[in-house]
Amino acid sequence: MNQSAGISRNGRGKRTEIRRENERLILEAAEKVFAEAGFGGATMQVIADQAGLPKANLHYYFATKEDLYRQVVRNIFEIWLHAADSFDTAADPAEGIGAYIDAKLEISRHHPFGSKVWASEVMHGAPVIQDYLETTLRDWTEGRIAAIQRWIDQGKMAPVDPRHLMYMIWAATQHYADFGHQVETLNSGKPLDDRQWEEVKNSIRTIVLRGIGAV
């Protein structure tokens, strides 16, 4: 129904487009199913149904269930890391940490499945991304800790332990994704609306920034 439409923008043609689209469909479905059932509870058949493709087709694009899972985890990890881009350019804690909190909350709101997959992966001992934790994440974390320590040395915030401050921000923001179901249940069973997400943002910012003496 769509072979004469204007497909094939930049790739090399229809083949490229088909591959891109199918991989996207599969990864999207996989992210959701892995998040809702865990790696062990997820089945290729359910992912296939969710993606609207035959199971054999999944194995054409991703050799094994683990390969597919690995790709899902890496995708969310990339998003996770980029949330701190605004962190570095900031001049003071209120701006930098405030922006980071906002960015992390955006992820919790718009990538709840990915966040859960990440949480699940770490909870189970990070079997597939342990190397990332030991290299990329460790370097990344040390960098932010150094930045926070600089602010402390400059007298721009109270002398709290940068590492645990970092963990607290991670935990507080991801809670709204990973424990989203609990939050929703305690919100009369309804998802948070725009106004409530604003309240979340303000609450965390207020407590954290005041807590580190950055206001």
Place this chain on the structure above:
Amino acid sequence: MNQSAGISRNGRGKRTEIRRENERLILEAAEKVFAEAGFGGATMQVIADQAGLPKANLHYYFATKEDLYRQVVRNIFEIWLHAADSFDTAADPAEGIGAYIDAKLEISRHHPFGSKVWASEVMHGAPVIQDYLETTLRDWTEGRIAAIQRWIDQGKMAPVDPRHLMYMIWAATQHYADFGHQVETLNSGKPLDDRQWEEVKNSIRTIVLRGIGAV
């Protein structure tokens, strides 16, 4: 090796003792395996091996895998609720919330498996304890929120949103259990020692209590 020792205290004899002991063994093994592999990834055989019992014996005490899982989840939920016992008797936020943070951190430290099972259960939509969330947990939460609001009204702390403060405490403390592997990896691969757990406690207490103007 122990049949003439002073067993059978209050139950009705050896039968009672055997049942109690085997159920304990199974639940302990199940908690660990469910935590490390998730419900879907856990197998009755692995739980049996961990408990040192034949698989068929597990099904003698717990009809199905789900029954066993349900029991594990309920156990940790009870512990979780009781962590707030010191909350109510406190006169001011610094004491009450401080004690609650300590209690929650103790759980993270001494019941990491249970904490992970709980997190996993909620992340997957609370399939087996949804009713508890809607009744017990909801009532419990409303009660604490009211207590915090009272402190605010009495001018003992800043007017922050009690609900999101609560979530922040949950998140910050559970992080050290649920994301314990990540914390450990970022700690040169070593578990936190006594001194470091003290630092965690002090960091969270300091930031939260100052953040709500309770110091």
Place this chain on the structure above:
DNA sequence: AAAATTGTTGACCGGTTGGTCAGGTTATGG
């Protein structure tokens, strides 16, 4: 236009899993 490459899929398979059960052992009450 035909050859080659890439994409598609129903049917199938070996291995694993939760759960069953029959036949046994051990404890308890009378």
Place this chain on the structure above:
DNA sequence: CCATAACCTGACCAACCGGTCAACAATTTT
């Protein structure tokens, strides 16, 4: 000491799951 009930477990089974493959369809290249 016997009868009953509780406990134990190796062997077994049906269902399911990840993964394979052969045959076919569509697209691209020559």
